Amino acid sequence: MFDIIIYVLTLLASLTVVGSASSAGILNGAFSRAFAGVSTQIVSTKWLLAYTNTESFIRACLEGQVGLTGYIFLASLGALILTWTTNLYNYRQAII
Amino acid sequence: MKKKKPLTAIQFNALAIITLVAFMPFAIAFITSAGSDSDGRYESSINGSTSTFGKGYWYDNGANYTSYYETEYPMPPGWYNCGYISNGQCGEDYSYSTDKQVFFSLGSSTSYTDVTSYTVKQNLQNVLEPGEYLGNSGPGPYGWLVFGDTFTGIEENESLDKIKYNFVDTFTEYLCDYEGFTDLEVKASLTFIYENESKVFDNYNMIVSNKYEYNRYDANNAHWGDACVNGMSLEFDFTGFESLSLTDFNGGEWSQTDHLIQIQSIERVDGINLGSTLLPFNGDGLFVFSAEHQEIDPVQAGFIIKSLTTVLSAGTFLLAIGSTQYWSPLMNTFKGRI
Numbered sequence: 001m002f003d004i005i006i007y008v009l010t011l012l013a014s015l016t017v018v019g020s021a022s023s024a025g026i027l028n029g030a031f032s033r034a035f036a037g038v039s040t041q042i043v044s045t046k047w048l049l050a051y052t053n054t055e056s057f058i059r060a061c062l063e064g065q066v067g068l069t070g071y072i073f074l075a076s077l078g079a080l081i082l083t084w085t086t087n088l089y090n091y092r093q094a095i096i
Numbered sequence: 097m098k099k100k101k102p103l104t105a106i107q108f109n110a111l112a113i114i115t116l117v118a119f120m121p122f123a124i125a126f127i128t129s130a131g132s133d134s135d136g137r138y139e140s141s142i143n144g145s146t147s148t149f150g151k152g153y154w155y156d157n158g159a160n161y162t163s164y165y166e167t168e169y170p171m172p173p174g175w176y177n178c179g180y181i182s183n184g185q186c187g188e189d190y191s192y193s194t195d196k197q198v199f200f201s202l203g204s205s206t207s208y209t210d211v212t213s214y215t216v217k218q219n220l221q222n223v224l225e226p227g228e229y230l231g232n233s234g235p236g237p238y239g240w241l242v243f244g245d246t247f248t249g250i251e252e253n254e255s256l257d258k259i260k261y262n263f264v265d266t267f268t269e270y271l272c273d274y275e276g277f278t279d280l281e282v283k284a285s286l287t288f289i290y291e292n293e294s295k296v297f298d299n300y301n302m303i304v305s306n307k308y309e310y311n312r313y314d315a316n317n318a319h320w321g322d323a324c325v326n327g328m329s330l331e332f333d334f335t336g337f338e339s340l341s342l343t344d345f346n347g348g349e350w351s352q353t354d355h356l357i358q359i360q361s362i363e364r365v366d367g368i369n370l371g372s373t374l375l376p377f378n379g380d381g382l383f384v385f386s387a388e389h390q391e392i393d394p395v396q397a398g399f400i401i402k403s404l405t406t407v408l409s410a411g412t413f414l415l416a417i418g419s420t421q422y423w424s425p426l427m428n429t430f431k432g433r434i
Contacts, residue, residue, distance in 0.1 A: 013113050020110070044117045052121035053128050056335065061405075065341040069405040076412035083416040 005058055005077070006048050012084040014040035112415055123408050130336035130400035138260060138388035140211035143249040152242035153197040155356060157181040157219035158378065159234025165220075169228055179223045184241060198222050213262070213386030214246070224380035231372040238377065239358040241289075242385075245351050250389060253348035255339045257392035259286075261357055264308045264327035265376040265383045272324040276374050277307035279365040286332045287356040290346040294356075297332060303365060304328050306374050326374040330357065336397040343394060355387075 018037040022028070048054045058077075061070030160180040178186035178198050185196050198217070219233055250256070270276065285298035308327025313320050334342065346353045364370055376383045 009116060013116055017113060047117060048121060052125060053335065054121050054124050057124045057128060057337075060335070060337050060341075065337045066401060066405055069402045069409065070337075073405050073409040073412065076409040076416065080412050080416040080419070083419050087419060 003049060003055060005081075006055060007045060008081055009077075010041045010044040010048065012081065012088065013044060014038075015088060016084070112419065115411065115415055120408065120412075123404060127401050127404045127408075128335035128337070130397045130404070136390070138211075138258075138390055139249060141247045141249040141259065141387035141389045142212040142214070151214060151246040152216075152240055152354075153184065153199045154181045154217075154219065155184045155239030155241045155358065156237040157198075157233065158236060158238055161230055161233070162187065164230060165224070165228070169225070176223050179220060181219075184239075211262075211386045211388055212249070213264070213384040215382050216385050218265075218377055218379040218381050218383055220378075220380050221382065226380055229378075229380040232370075233375070233378040235363060235370050236359050236361045238362075239356065240385075242355045242357065242387075244290075244349075244353040244355070247350055247355070247387060249387075250350040252350060253343075254350065255343045255348070255392045255394040255397070256334060257339055257390045258331060258333045259355075259387060259389040260329050260331040261355075262308070262327065262329045262386045262388070263376040263383055264310075264325060264386070265374075265379075265381070266325055266327075267382060269323050269325055272307070272309065272322070274307075274324065276326075277305065277324070278373060279303055279305050280328070280373070281363045281365055282328075282330065283360040283362075284330055284332075285358045285360065287358070288342065288346065289354040289356060290349065290352060293345070295342060295345045297334065297338065300330075300332060302330060304330065306376070308376075326376045328376055330359075334392075336392065336401050339392045340394060340398060340401070
């Protein structure tokens, strides 16, 4: 369940990478954009889930082990996901 | 003086990604290890000799081989009811034994190293005569519920950083290059039980050896030397916030906090079937149990965790605001004021 937050974050991040690269005139083809996007998400998700303890920290925050500051962190993370998703919907890029 | 150029969109995007996949994980790693004991020295969790009867009981003792023992060594009905223990209870036929649990009932304390340990029964010592053990108890599950008053070495109000449980069969020595020693992958969990409430730490995957080496006095040759025996150490390492939440959970009352140590499965790292691989707690004899721990400074850990999480929250929130079109007007509002 806690993995989903990381999947969403890395999806938004990979869309940002592809969008930025595309704006800069790189990755013009659909295949190269798709390849770069999928690769970025796989690598960043693998990194965050397998080599860092981001997932266990998020879980600890949700379970209240980090106290009030943990909930504040989750609210900030939620605001970030919400912002990037809204941007993606309205402006076709996560960060404007 | 030359005015600094504002970040371009691409630069900001790069900064956002770096913050997300690089800065944040490192900050979280720092938070999770907050307050950890850096000297790496363990203290014995069991001090001196205390009353030893019933300091815990078997919770799970491996696969069910009751039918094999009933066929191989016929005994009166109900004899083998404690040959298979599951969730702390013996088999359903209680006609022979009235106990539903197999206690660590031998209970003499010993010091085979500088840590105090208890001599306890192997998984089938209760029902088998010497030499009757099949040599195999399967890959698990195994479990032990050890009562809180066993851990006299953990001071009240102490916060645990790590705890290590040692299971060692000191009664048979081997050559140190004995081919029966191998690495094992152990899936384990630890549950603390306090006032009928439990706190579970699960999904531990450990690579451990079944060789235990220690220094002991060799009475036959009258000198101190290394001995290699069959043993296994299960180490449970807690993050800073887990340590603090554990102290919140039991109020630091360790003498009243029981430890349920569980092994869900054991596999050989070399891929060979576990078969009759040496495991210290399996057999019809005895082994010794000990525990060691490291503590955490709760004040330091609490400060680092709370302050760094606040910084991380502020950074994430700023990143969210920075990702919107309101960033520039917001910065213009503060320009010249701070």
